[in-house]
Each structure stands twice: as C-alpha cells, then as structure tokens.
Amino acid sequence: MKRVFILVLDSFGIGYSEDSEQFNDFGSNTFGHIADYCNFRKANNNRFGNLNIPNLISLGLAKIYYKIHKCLPSGIIQSKYIISSYGFSSELSTAKDTSSGHWEIAGVPVLFEWDYFKKNTNSFPNVILKSIISKFNLSGILGNCHASGINILNDFGEEHIKTNKPIFYTSSDSVFQVACHEKYFGLNKLYKLCKFIRILLDKYNYNITRVIARPFIGEKKYQFVRTGNRRDFSKPPHKNTILKKLIIEKNGNVIALGKIADIFANIGITKKIHATGLDCLIKKTIEQIKIATNNTIVFVNFVDFDSIWGHRRDVSGYAQGLEFFDMQLPKILHSLYDEDILIITADHGCDPTWSGTDHTREFIPILLYSKFIKNNYLGHRNTFSDIGQTISKYFSLSPMKYGISIF
Ligand SMILES: O=P(O)(O)O[C@H]1O[C@H](CO)[C@@H](O)[C@H]1O
Ligand SMILES: [Mn+2]
Ligand SMILES: [Mn+2]
Numbered sequence: 141m142k143r144v145f146i147l148v149l150d151s152f153g154i155g156y157s158e159d160s161e162q163f164n165d166f167g168s169n170t171f172g173h174i175a176d177y178c179n180f181r182k183a184n185n186n187r188f189g190n191l192n193i194p195n196l197i198s199l200g201l202a203k204i205y206y207k208i209h210k211c212l213p214s215g216i217i218q219s220k221y222i223i224s225s226y227g228f229s230s231e232l233s234t235a236k237d238t239s240s241g242h243w244e245i246a247g248v249p250v251l252f253e254w255d256y257f258k259k260n261t262n263s264f265p266n267v268i269l270k271s272i273i274s275k276f277n278l279s280g281i282l283g284n285c286h287a288s289g290i291n292i293l294n295d296f297g298e299e300h301i302k303t304n305k306p307i308f309y310t311s312s313d314s315v316f317q318v319a320c321h322e323k324y325f326g327l328n329k330l331y332k333l334c335k336f337i338r339i340l341l342d343k344y345n346y347n348i349t350r351v352i353a354r355p356f357i358g359e360k361k362y363q364f365v366r367t368g369n370r371r372d373f374s375k376p377p378h379k380n381t382i383l384k385k386l387i388i389e390k391n392g393n394v395i396a397l398g399k400i401a402d403i404f405a406n407i408g409i410t411k412k413i414h415a416t417g418l419d420c421l422i423k424k425t426i427e428q429i430k431i432a433t434n435n436t437i438v439f440v441n442f443v444d445f446d447s448i449w450g451h452r453r454d455v456s457g458y459a460q461g462l463e464f465f466d467m468q469l470p471k472i473l474h475s476l477y478d479e480d481i482l483i484i485t486a487d488h489g490c491d492p493t494w495s496g497t498d499h500t501r502e503f504i505p506i507l508l509y510s511k512f513i514k515n516n517y518l519g520h521r522n523t524f525s526d527i528g529q530t531i532s533k534y535f536s537l538s539p540m541k542y543g544i545s546i547f
Contacts, residue, residue: 141434144531145482151446153489153502155208157230160501168500172213173493177455179214185456190215193462195469199507200226224509227518236499237313239349241487242403246381247528247540254314255347261285263310283307288497293364312498314349322355338373350374368416372402382528383408385537392435395428399441418444422468429475450490451497458492478511518546
C-alpha cells in the first residue's frame with residue numbers, strides 16, 4: 141500500500157537562503173531566532189525556557205540546522221539517534237508566498253512574476269473598486285492600503301460595523317484581502333464579494349495569487365478577533381501538480397486538510413477537510429493516517445505557525461506551537477505503516493523576530509521519515525519540487541518537469 145503524508149508547518153524556515161538579500165531578508169532565521177529567544181528567556185509567555193522539541197530533533201531538524209549554519213540552534217541538544225532522512229531546500233519560485241511554496245512542493249514552481257498592489261495607500265485600481273461598489277450597492281470601501289491583519293481591524297472595524305463598507309487591504313504578497321464582520325456584514329455575503337473580486341481581477345488581467353476572505357467578530361476596537369472561516373480564492377496552479385497526476389494516472393486520492401484545498405483552488409483534491417487550530421488539525425491528520433487507503437496523499441497545512449504567530453511576530457506563541465506539535469509527533473509516527481512516507485516541511489519563512497510582518501525568504505527543512513528508506517543526509521536541494529519528484533517516483537507517476545527525486 142502506497143501512502144504519502146505531507147505536513148507543512150506553514151512558515152517554518154530554517155535560515156536565510158542564498159537569494160534572501162533580494163527580498164531584504166538577509167539574516168532572517170525562523171527556527172534559529174525562535175531557539176535564540178527561548179534560550180535568552182525572551183519567549184516565556186505561557187511557556188518557559190529552551191525550545192523543547194526532542195521529536196523533531198530526533199527526526200534530524202538540528203542536523204539540518206548544523207549543515208546550514210555550522211552550529212546548533214541555541215539551547216538545542218542534538219539527539220544521538222536520527223530516525224529519518226533530513227535535508228533542506230532553496231526555493232526556485234520568484235515569490236515567498238504560500239501558494240508558490242506549496243505549488244513548488246507539488247512539482248510546479250512559479251517561475252513567472254505575480255502582480256502586486258505596490259502602492260502603500262490607494263493600493264487597489266479604481267476600475268476594480270468601482271465595479272465592486274456598484275455590484276454590491278456599497279456606500280464605499282475602507283482601508284485600500286497595505287496593512288497587517290489585526291491593525292486594520294483596529295483602524296476600521298468599528299466604522300465597518302456602522303457603515304457596512306468592506307475593509308480592503310494587501311501586503312507585500314500578491315493578495316487582495318477583504319475583512320468583514322461575520323454577523324453585521326455576513327459570512328455568505330463576504331464570500332460572494334470575494335468570489336466576485338476573484339473574477340474581476342482575472343477579467344482585468346491582474347495576476348493576483350489570492351483573494352482572501354477575512355471574517356471577524358467582536359464589537360469594539362482591540363476586541364475584534366478573526367475567525368476560522370477564512371477562505372482563500374486562489375488562482376489555479378498553471379501546470380498539473382503531483383496531486384492532479386495521482387488522480388489522473390492512478391485514480392488515487394488526495395485528502396486536503398486545512399487550507400490546502402484553497403491553496404490549490406480545489407484542483408487535484410478528492411476530499412477536503414476543514415479544521416481550525418493546531419490541535420484540531422493534528423487530530424484530523426491522525427484520523428486520516430488511520431484510514432487512508434492505497435495511492436493516497438494526505439496534505440496538511442498547519443496555518444497557525446504563519447498567521448497567528450509568524451505574521452504577528454509572536455515568538456512565545458510560535459515556540460509553544462512547535463512544542464505542542466512536537467509532543468503530538470509520536471502519535472503521528474506510530475500511526476504509520478512500513479511502506480508509508482511522511483514528509484515534514486515548510487513553504488517559506490516568517491521569522492517572528494524580523495522587522496515588519498511579512499514572510500522571510502529562507503531555506504525550508506525537509507524531514508523524510510519512512511521505514512523503507514535508509515536514513516540519509518539529503519543535502520542542499522535546489523528546489524522544493526524535489527519533494528514532488530520524489531513522491532511522483534514513489535507512486536510511479538510520469539516524471540515532473542522540475543525536481544530530482546531523492547531516491
Ligand atoms: O496580516 P495578515 O492579514 O495576517 O496577512 C498575511 O496573510 C496573508 C496571506 O498569507 C499575507 O499576505 C500576509 O500579509
Ligand atoms: Mn505560508
Ligand atoms: Mn503568511
């Protein structure tokens with residue numbers, strides 16, 4: 141029985157990559173800086189002391205770190221026995237966003253440039269705004285700028301409740317984000333609005349990766365909270381991913397947990413499972429490992445590392461999330477069969493100690509655990525698509541254009 145489990149710790153970079161300077165990210169290091177802060181006792185909110193992730197270390201995480209940085213992360217003790225193969229990869233895609241990272245993992249790097257809304261204020265084109273206002277009969281819109289997702293709610297949340305004007309904002313990613321109140325504006329109307337914006341952007345040839353619905357609740361400034369009903373309306377991948385190929389060539393199954401179905405615009409997915417929060421996502425992952433059948437990929441995105449801790453520059457939260465994930469890892473490993481492959485990796489960095497609130501261009505770790513593959517150092521890989529090519533070979537699919545299989 142052939143089954144692959146891909147677990148993406150969203151934003152868990154392992155140190156600035158060789159091209160990081162082009163992204164103003166030279167020196168960033170998501171894993172390393174979290175470990176530093178823990179070691180210096182600067183990440184003690186709701187947790188304490190050195191970063192405690194023995195299971196990820198026994199899979200080879202500190203070994204990878206040592207290969208890249210020639211030292212161990214602060215306060216981390218190396219494990220005597222390493223139980224999986226481990227390596228790291230540069231990103232081939234032009235951007236450091238979630239879609240590019242995931243598509244590249246699935247064998248389809250983004251070699252073209254996305255369009256971006258570059259202006260800090262008045263960010264969105266008038267032609268798009270006018271169409272939205274007229275279609276939804278709005279009295280106007282709020283935001284229309286670059287912003288961080290929580291600040292923008294504090295700035296405009298109350299006015300949004302009073303006026304029903306949706307809040308539009310973007311970032312250095314290729315995104316059109318729409319924040320609306322779940323109760324006052326309504327979730328369905330928000331989704332309809334985002335679908336319409338997706339169609340509009342495509343119609344006017346704005347090659348924007350995602351329109352993101354950001355529903356929130358709460359009544360007052362500083363009390364607004366985003367809910368788990370976020371939806372991403374993505375461009376579809378421009379080529380067939382390994383997900384699609386597994387379905388076409390082997391009549392296989394692709395089970396998407398969390399954000400994965402949205403990231404791939406539902407292309408190459410046979411079942412999607414919604415789950416919010418790290419705990420719930422891990423539980424659902426284990427459930428799926430227990431029931432997955434032959435020729436199945438279970439693809440999981442753990443978004444909290446990125447959206448609640450990375451972007452929010454919350455080092456303690458990120459560390460606590462890693463420690464929680466690590467504690468659950470044995471349950472995941474024990475649920476696997478001998479012929480399975482488990483891959484733990486990331487899609488980009490989001491160093492919570494870095495300036496600003498954006499992603500960071502970093503190497504990603506690759507931990508590949510399987511009883512039938514001899515534990516090996518996988519080296520420095522040139523593209524995340526080496527993961528896709530490896531999976532393609534494992535399932536005996538036709539080869540992908542990019543990537544080199546590790547076996
Ligand atoms: O600040 P928030 O709304 O979390 O935005 C973040 O989430 C978006 C999608 O991942 C990115 O563009 C990033 O800026
Ligand atoms: Mn991401
Ligand atoms: Mn992000």
